[in-house]
Amino acid sequence: MKVGVYGLGRFGRFWAGILSRDFDVYGYNRSGINDPPEKVALVSEKDLFTCDSVFLCVAISSLEEVLLRIRSFMHSNLTILDTCSVKVYPAEKMKEILPDHVTIIGTHPMFGPDSGKNGIEGLPLVFSPVRGDAGSFDVWRRYFNKKYLDVIEISPAEHDREAAYTQGVTHFIGRVLKDLDLKESRIGTRGYRALLNIVEQTCNDPLQLFMDLQHYNAYTHEMRSSLSQSISKTMKMLEDADPVRGGV
């Protein structure tokens, strides 16, 4: 089976490297590169879509533009899999823009070159068949299971609702505390050190990813509004109970 990877950024290179252990892998990157991952053959944008399946490893905010560029290259047995960290928006855009004969699968590999550097066994991958050939769904479901990934098969909407309150909250808190410019401290408790760790991890990712995670997941709006309420409630509880207002 020939597998294509569209987008050889940090994640795309990593993912192409993993796939190349089991498939003939072809890669394409819009801003030309000359150091593809080992065993990955660079091809033209058009030729990439002669593969049986193609993974899109592009930023969420570039997805629509990419789909409009590639729609005319689609042959009849093609499977397109996106790898975005939100799932409803890509599923809707792929259904809308790609020809009806194309099989579509949403995936969210919840790891990258850092967390997966010692192997991807046991790491979670969200798997959401969107439309098309059940045989192709099976091929990929079996493959991910064979790689000992923790395959979580849920709908795009279930993914986004849950992600808003997990990765969405985590990244939001990370960015807020980054802005607060917290420092290492000798009197930092274990909990505080864990908090500094979260800031570092979340802010290691590009700011664009943070923005995209919040914008392209419709449930984060509700999450941010609930979070604002919890913050106001906590602030108010402290003010109402203050026994020494202005006194200490």
Added chain:
Amino acid sequence: MKVGVYGLGRFGRFWAGILSRDFDVYGYNRSGINDPPEKVALVSEKDLFTCDSVFLCVAISSLEEVLLRIRSFMHSNLTILDTCSVKVYPAEKMKEILPDHVTIIGTHPMFGPDSGKNGIEGLPLVFSPVRGDAGSFDVWRRYFNKKYLDVIEISPAEHDREAAYTQGVTHFIGRVLKDLDLKESRIGTRGYRALLNIVEQTCNDPLQLFMDLQHYNAYTHEMRSSLSQSISKTMKMLEDADPVRGGV
């Protein structure tokens, strides 16, 4: 040397147990108890102050009332050490209420029966001599070092400023996220799991401690106001850049 522990709640019992390995320890608890820690002799409130040094292990919000009760029991060579999680407020109150001849030391043992259950070696203890006999300061400084604690000698103000941005921020975030009622999730990232852990750890402590940490540390007001600003800034950045407002 005879050492007293005033207040045999969860921390006081733990602390008395540690001290009893090296000193004759006497304990007193206002709401009488009949199961003192092993090797700790229960005495009357008045008799407790025949000890050479007495640790106050009471809630920050009870401190003033306790100082007013005990001030008349002070003999001339007495050293009083508080163990509160804020340091400016107890130092001011002890200086104000206790007779001039009493030596005063502020301590903040940054551990408790949970974190110290396998030994206290290496754990941090903040040490702030406030006034009085340098000899007594030395005795306690040497003792804490002998127990292999990480003795951090800073002023009460330095402690409170730093604590507002370490334990203060951590507990505030913990309480806010507790209110948001976050759940375990199969798609939770490592960062998210760390966040759930912080919620659990901080909310294991009594709500009163959270309130007291915020109220009796004058720097937490500034911290909460900076935190509010960082939150608003992050919310605004997302809104300003939103490419799909109301669209997804």
